[in-house]
Amino acid sequence: EPFIIQDPDGNTYNLGGTPGDCGSSVNSFTVPAATWNGWATTFGGNIPFTLLGDPDVDSGVCGANNYTLTANEVLGFSLCSNSYNGAENASDLYPAGTTTVTYSTQDLNGNTLSCS
Numbered sequence: 328e329p330f331i332i333q334d335p336d337g338n339t340y341n342l343g344g345t346p347g348d349c350g351s352s353v354n355s356f357t358v359p360a361a362t363w364n365g366w367a368t369t370f371g372g373n374i375p376f377t378l379l380g381d382p383d384v385d386s387g388v389c390g391a392n393n394y395t396l397t398a399n400e401v402l403g404f405s406l407c408s409n410s411y412n413g414a415e416n417a418s419d420l421y422p423a424g425t426t427t428v429t430y431s432t433q434d435l436n437g438n439t440l441s442c443s
Contacts, residue, residue, distance in 0.1 A: 331379040334358070335366050339379070372441055377425050407432045 332340045340356045358366075366374045410429040411417040417428045431441040 332356075333377045333379055335370060335375050336362075372429075373427070375425060 334340070363374075407415055407430045409415075409417045410427075410431075429441055431439060433439050
């Protein structure tokens with residue numbers, strides 16, 4: 328099933344498969360560094376992305392809202408872990424709306440970086 332993510336500026340990203348498609352697909356979108364840095368200045372470590380409801384999702388056919396959230400590793404930092412299940416990805420069934428998942432990583436000097 329397709330899904331739509333809304334960024335803090337109100338832009339939407341249509342991701343996923345086609346209506347009625349219960350298979351899995353991998354999708355991503357890139358946020359330019361200047362945009363991300365602007366959000367970080369405005370929102371700090373709590374940059375909001377919202378999963379919008381999709382009336383085409385048929386929970387009787389597919390598991391509703393099963394999305395995998397991941398963060399990419401940056402050179403010099405340990406792998407990320409999340410506050411939801413402690414793993415690199417936060418796979419689970421998510422309701423439409425906002426679910427806060429905090430990712431944390433540590434650099435080679437022991438400094439911790441978190442965002443949610």
